[in-house]
Amino acid sequence: MVTGASRGIGLAVARRIVAEGGRVCLTARKEDGLRDAVASLGPEYAIGVAGRSDDEEHRSSTVARVLDAYGRLDVLVNNTGINPAYGPLLDLDLGAARKTLEVNVVAALGWVREAYRGWLGAHGGAVVNVASVAGLRPAGGIGLYGVSKAALIQLTAQLAMELGPAVRVNAVAPAVVKTRFATALYEGREEEVAQAYPLRRLGVPADVASAVAYLASDDAEWVTGQTLAIDGGITLTGGV
Structure with missing residues (x-):
C-alpha cells in the first residue's frame, strides 16, 4: 500500500512495485487523479481508495479493503506529505503547523498502526516512510x-x-x-539549483522509488531503523 500515490514519488513507487510483480493499493485525496493513476498501472495490478490520510476511518477502511482484495499486506509506504506553511517558524499560522504535523507525522503513525493490527504484526513485513533531507538539517523557508x-x-x-x-x-x-509538490524549489532555475549538487542534477521520482523498493525487499532483510538520504550528494555540501 502506498499513500499519496496519485502522482510524483508515490506513483513512481507504485509503478516499481508492479514492475517487480507486486500488486498495490494507492491512496490520495482526489478521486480523479487516483482513478487515472490506477488506470495507468492496470486494474489487475492496482486498486485505489480516495480519502485523507489524517482521517482515521479512511485509514481503517483502506487497510480492510487491501486485505479483502489481496488477502495480505506486506509493505506499507507512507508517502503522504503536505507543506502549507512557508517562512520563519515564528511567523507561521499555528493552525497550519498543527495540520502539517497531523498529516506528516500523526497520520503516518496511524497508517502503521492499522497495517500492524490488520496484517503486519502477525505475519511480518516492511514499512518505508518518505521523509526529506529537510528533516536532517535546517532549511530556509521550509x-x-x-x-x-x-x-x-x-x-x-x-x-x-x-x-x-x-x-x-x-x-x-x-x-x-x-x-x-516541489516545483517552487526549482521552477525556472533548475540548472542553477542543480549546480549545488555534486551529481549536478535534481532527483526524479524513479530515484526515490528505487531506494524504497530496496528497503521494502528481502535484500534489506537485516536493515531497520535507518534513513537513507536520496540527495544527489547535496548533504555533503551542507545544503538541503
Whole structure:
C-alpha cells in the first residue's frame, strides 16, 4: 500500500512495485487523479481508495479493503506529505503547523498502526516512510516541513525498535525531486539549483522509488531503523 500515490514519488513507487510483480493499493485525496493513476498501472495490478490520510476511518477502511482484495499486506509506504506553511517558524499560522504535523507525522503513525493490527504484526513485513533531507538539517523557508520530517525520521527509528523482529521500519530522505509538490524549489532555475549538487542534477521520482523498493525487499532483510538520504550528494555540501 502506498499513500499519496496519485502522482510524483508515490506513483513512481507504485509503478516499481508492479514492475517487480507486486500488486498495490494507492491512496490520495482526489478521486480523479487516483482513478487515472490506477488506470495507468492496470486494474489487475492496482486498486485505489480516495480519502485523507489524517482521517482515521479512511485509514481503517483502506487497510480492510487491501486485505479483502489481496488477502495480505506486506509493505506499507507512507508517502503522504503536505507543506502549507512557508517562512520563519515564528511567523507561521499555528493552525497550519498543527495540520502539517497531523498529516506528516500523526497520520503516518496511524497508517502503521492499522497495517500492524490488520496484517503486519502477525505475519511480518516492511514499512518505508518518505521523509526529506529537510528533516536532517535546517532549511530556509521550509522549517516547519523539516520539523515534521525530522519527527518522521525519529518515528521511524522508534517504530523499528518497537516492532522488530516482525516488521522492519526504514525511511528515505529525498532532496529536491522534480515533482509538482516541489516545483517552487526549482521552477525556472533548475540548472542553477542543480549546480549545488555534486551529481549536478535534481532527483526524479524513479530515484526515490528505487531506494524504497530496496528497503521494502528481502535484500534489506537485516536493515531497520535507518534513513537513507536520496540527495544527489547535496548533504555533503551542507545544503538541503
